[in-house]
Amino acid sequence: MTSALGSVASLAARAGGTVVRQVRSVFEHGNGAGPVKAPASGWLVVSVYREPTEIDPRSLPAPLAAYGDRIETRVRPAPGGKGTELAARLVQRSSGSASAPARLTGSDPQADLRSALREAKQLIEVGEVLAVDPAPHGKRNATPAGAALEAATKRAPEGGVL
Incomplete structure (x- = not known):
């Protein structure tokens, strides 16, 4: 006991x-x-393990290409010669207070762009978007820790896990 x-x-x-x-x-x-x-400038940046000459800003991977003219992109050498910085930002951004309701409903354009940028990084580096296999657990009992884990896992593609 x-x-x-x-x-x-x-x-x-x-x-x-x-x-x-x-x-x-x-x-x-x-x-x-x-x-x-999000940074004040709106630029979201990932470091890609490729030379800047290997990345053509005019033919972006599908997740970023889907945005078309709604985003600006920038490709430049990463500091210290460690690959390339791939940056993207929305052309028309909403103010911080206006996007709060969008975040609550799960339709935050900035979070969607962040996810697309990470997927583009994976496509450039390894040729596919890596996905974690679902946990082999079947039906799980509802616990506070389990609920917190499920919430963090659900948000991970948009903003990362703490």
Whole structure:
């Protein structure tokens, strides 16, 4: 009986820690946008392990090409000769307060562009978008820690996991 109580207490402590980290992240990074805050310039940048001459800004991978004229792109050497910086930004961006409802409904254009940029990086480097196989768990009991994990996993393509 004591080990069961200790197990429940341990699980509750981990769930509480997760909640505290999420709340701190919101307060530390501004208006509740989550752990990733867009730079003021709007440019989102990834480092690609390829030479700048190997990346043609006129023929971008499909995730970025789908944006067409709605984005600007920039390709330049990464600092220290470590590959290439691939940058993209939306031509017409909404203000931070106007995009808060979009984030709540799951239709944030900045988050979608961030995801497309990461997918383009993977296509350039390895030729395919890598996907994690679903966890082989079947039906899982609902626990606070499990719910936090599911929420973080769902948001990962848009803004990354803490």
